[in-house]
Amino acid sequence: xxxxYIIAGLAIFVIIVLSPFxxxxxxxxxxxxxPELLGKAATTKKCVLDKYDMRANHxxxxxxxxxxxxxSSDRKYTAANGHSFNMSLxxxxxxxxxxxxxxxxxxxxxxxxxxxxxxxxxxxxxPKEIQ
Amino acid sequence: MNQKYLIPLTTVFLxxxxxxxxxxxxxxxxxxxxVFPYLAVIAFLGGFVYKVFGWASSAVPFRIPTTCGQQKSxxxxxxxxxxxxxxxGKVFLRMLLEIFLFRSLFRNTKAAFNRNESNKLAYSWEIFxxxxxxxxxxxxxxxxxxxxxFFTAPVPACLTWLEYFDGxxxxxxxxxxxxxxxxxxxxxxxxxxxxxxxxxxxxxQAADYFPLFLIIAIATSGxxxxxxxxxxxxxxxxxTMGLVTFSPVIPQxxxxxxxxxxxxxxxxxxxxxxxxxxxxGGVMLSPTRNMANNTRAKRxxxxxxxxxxxxxxxxYEDHFRDKMIEAGLPVDKKE
Numbered sequence: 001x002x003x004x005y006i007i008a009g010l011a012i013f014v015i016i017v018l019s020p021f022x023x024x025x026x027x028x029x030x031x032x033x034x035p036e037l038l039g040k041a042a043t044t045k046k047c048v049l050d051k052y053d054m055r056a057n058h059x060x061x062x063x064x065x066x067x068x069x070x071x072s073s074d075r076k077y078t079a080a081n082g083h084s085f086n087m088s089l090x091x092x093x094x095x096x097x098x099x100x101x102x103x104x105x106x107x108x109x110x111x112x113x114x115x116x117x118x119x120x121x122x123x124x125x126x127p128k129e130i131q
Numbered sequence: 132m133n134q135k136y137l138i139p140l141t142t143v144f145l146x147x148x149x150x151x152x153x154x155x156x157x158x159x160x161x162x163x164x165x166v167f168p169y170l171a172v173i174a175f176l177g178g179f180v181y182k183v184f185g186w187a188s189s190a191v192p193f194r195i196p197t198t199c200g201q202q203k204s205x206x207x208x209x210x211x212x213x214x215x216x217x218x219x220g221k222v223f224l225r226m227l228l229e230i231f232l233f234r235s236l237f238r239n240t241k242a243a244f245n246r247n248e249s250n251k252l253a254y255s256w257e258i259f260x261x262x263x264x265x266x267x268x269x270x271x272x273x274x275x276x277x278x279x280x281f282f283t284a285p286v287p288a289c290l291t292w293l294e295y296f297d298g299x300x301x302x303x304x305x306x307x308x309x310x311x312x313x314x315x316x317x318x319x320x321x322x323x324x325x326x327x328x329x330x331x332x333x334x335x336q337a338a339d340y341f342p343l344f345l346i347i348a349i350a351t352s353g354x355x356x357x358x359x360x361x362x363x364x365x366x367x368x369x370x371t372m373g374l375v376t377f378s379p380v381i382p383q384x385x386x387x388x389x390x391x392x393x394x395x396x397x398x399x400x401x402x403x404x405x406x407x408x409x410x411x412g413g414v415m416l417s418p419t420r421n422m423a424n425n426t427r428a429k430r431x432x433x434x435x436x437x438x439x440x441x442x443x444x445x446x447y448e449d450h451f452r453d454k455m456i457e458a459g460l461p462v463d464k465k466e
Contacts, residue, residue: 003187003188006183006186006187006416007416009415010179010180010183010184010187010412013179013412014176014180016174016180017172017176018176020282020283020375021375023282023283023375024282024283024372024375024376025169027283029283029284029372029376030284030285031367032365032368032369035186046150052363052384055363055365055366056361056362056363056364057361059304059305060305060361061303062304063304063444064305066304071284110365112285113284113365113368114280114364114365114368115280115285115286115290115291115294117295118289
């Protein structure tokens with residue numbers, strides 16, 4: 001093969017490998033989200049699990065909740081910190097959205113940043129949106 | 132037990148432990164999270180460019196395409212365009228199919244004794260290497276592309292689509308990504324093939340096992356972080372965004388497993404240009420694939436043929452004419 005072709009190909013490869021670097025130079029990256037504790041969450045001061053645990057593990061918690069409710073019709077969850085919760089994504093005072101009242105400023109701020117789009121909202125509703 | 136895979140296996144364990152204990156015990160987050168990954172990118176690109184430059188400047192004096200079909204011949208003989216290309220366009224098609232579909236692996240055969248009474252040695256088509264390789268390479272590609280979500284914010288729509296299709300099974304929370312599972316399964320299969328198939332095991336070296344073990348370890352640690360032990364993804368994304376915008380920060384509360392993961396990825400990057408993994412660049416340059424088989428239509432002169440001092444018959448005769456005439460030998464020119 002012609003040497004020039006090889007070098008052109010190599011240059012393209014290098015540009016592709018470095019794309020994470022230059023992509024963030026030509027665009028302005030979004031700042032890291034600071035999920036706001038609004039409404040009831042601002043006053044209770046306590047989530048279901050510890051803060052770090054919630055950040056890393058809330059999807060698994062929701063999975064356990066979902067299975068517990070849908071499969072075993074058990075709606076009571078007693079957390080490690082002694083509080084008990086009526087397991088629900090969005091219904092009632094003690095649900096995720098019952099406490100974290102502003103979904104957009106809380107859940108979505110993180111999810112947009114991390115590029116996750118939970119499909120839950122195809123069926124579940126955000127109580128704020130219904131009113 | 133065989134040292135050819137025990138040594139690489141131990142090495143990968145040690146690499147894991149070095150980073151894990153280095154972070155958990157000695158608090159070396161800055162080294163494993165920032166210094167080493169930057170070094171790895173530099174070493175990877177430097178090594179890759181160096182290797183390819185070396186190849187680009189080596190001579191390829193001969194037309195040596197390997198062909199697996201009818202060559203271009205008389206008009207009424209059908210040519211096999213892909214397996215015996217004679218023009219650059221057909222070569223391009225052949226290369227495209229080789230690079231994206233691994234056609235030469237598709238032809239893989241195996242030798243085995245017949246199971247019946249005759250017990251003859253027979254060759255048969257063996258498709259599993261091709262399937263395993265295809266599954267492995269494509270799932271690795273998808274996994275790498277998916278990881279770009281940690282290096283872009285906002286994440287481009289094409290990556291979101293990729294995530295959507297990769298997560299289409301919607302099993303569990305966080306949802307299963309097909310590519311991760313396929314990647315681990317395919318590497319384990321390729322490893323099992325090397326260990327349990329005696330013929331492949333015989334030709335396998337430490338350099339064949341090491342990348343496999345390393346990729347298996349990387350995939351396993353990634354799967355553990357996502358589905359089992361859990362990490363603070365937002366914290367990690369702020370960290371990775373810091374890396375690519377040259378303002379690195381160490382996230383709070385992220386443990387040794389994550390650092391072991393990126394340490395092993397960095398080692399893979401550094402190891403890449405030093406190893407057989409360079410077939411990524413090499414496949415484009417393999418002379419047996421990227422040349423047109425047109426030797427009958429076109430004369431190819433070895434480009435490094437230098438002017439050889441020759442002594443033609445005319446010169447010979449000029450030199451010895453007198454003596455030849457004297458001896459009665461026939462000459463072309465008399466005087």
